[in-house]
Amino acid sequence: EAQVTQNPRYLITVTGKKLTVTCSQNMNHEYMSWYRQDPGLGLRQIYYSMNVEVTDKGDVPEGYKVSRKEKRNFPLILESPSPNQTSLYFCASSLSWGIYEQYFGPGTRLTVT
Amino acid sequence: AQKVTQAQTEISVVEKEDVTLDCVYETRDTTYYLFWYKQPPSGELVFLIRRNSFDEQNEISGRYSWNFQKSTSSFNFTITASQVVDSAVYFCALSEAGRGSTLGRLYFGRGTQLTVWP
Numbered sequence: 440e441a442q443v444t445q446n447p448r449y450l451i452t453v454t455g456k457k458l459t460v461t462c463s464q465n466m467n468h469e470y471m472s473w474y475r476q477d478p479g480l481g482l483r484q485i486y487y488s489m490n491v492e493v494t495d496k497g498d499v500p501e502g503y504k505v506s507r508k509e510k511r512n513f514p515l516i517l518e519s520p521s522p523n524q525t526s527l528y529f530c531a532s533s534l535s536w537g538i539y540e541q542y543f544g545p546g547t548r549l550t551v552t
Numbered sequence: 553a554q555k556v557t558q559a560q561t562e563i564s565v566v567e568k569e570d571v572t573l574d575c576v577y578e579t580r581d582t583t584y585y586l587f588w589y590k591q592p593p594s595g596e597l598v599f600l601i602r603r604n605s606f607d608e609q610n611e612i613s614g615r616y617s618w619n620f621q622k623s624t625s626s627f628n629f630t631i632t633a634s635q636v637v638d639s640a641v642y643f644c645a646l647s648e649a650g651r652g653s654t655l656g657r658l659y660f661g662r663g664t665q666l667t668v669w670p
Contacts, residue, residue, distance in 0.1 A: 470656065472658065474660075479561075479662065480662060481558075481643060481660045481661055481662035481663045482597075482643060482645075482660040482663075483660070484657060484658055484659075484660075487656050487657070487658070489655070489656045493656075495654070495656060497657060498659075527595075529597060531597075536647065536655060536656040537585055537647055537649050537655075538585045538602055538604055538647070540587060540599040540602055541587075541589075541597075541599065541658070542599075543596065543597040543598075545595070545596060546595055546596070
């Protein structure tokens, strides 16, 4: 089954404790991206990767890192999480950028206390 | 300034009513792409439709239709004879592809929560 998987689905952590949210797709997609969803703010792009060689910042990259060492994986790293990073996070992939629709993962609900 | 504006935060209708969700976008590019996504109460995000800037044809898919007007920078979404299952948050999104654009960026609106009552 073609899909984007994220782990964990739910995470409660404390300020400053490094964490990684994994994202993997099995569709051989070139493009991958991370978004956060907050009430009243919609979806905001954190980072995106056009392919394994190109990664760039989105709207709200502060406090996040990403890595695209291989095509299928695009982990999101929070080196020192803070309460303002409490949010619902979505990973997505698409065949390429531009006209191609995004396939979204199920989301990761992160709470930082 | 927001590149994609969905001015309607929440809309409530009764089943069988028609409802239009507005989306206004802002870009200087001549080449761009517009999308609608649906997020039902279960939380997943589902692609509905895409449009490129050179194709202003309106599209109909069952009870759904989309009206793309470059003159007003709008890409509105209409649900005819709404049903309870249409209750969801709907997002409009923009991807730019012109020179000077940041290729790969995808801009979402803040979403419209549609509630359809039985």
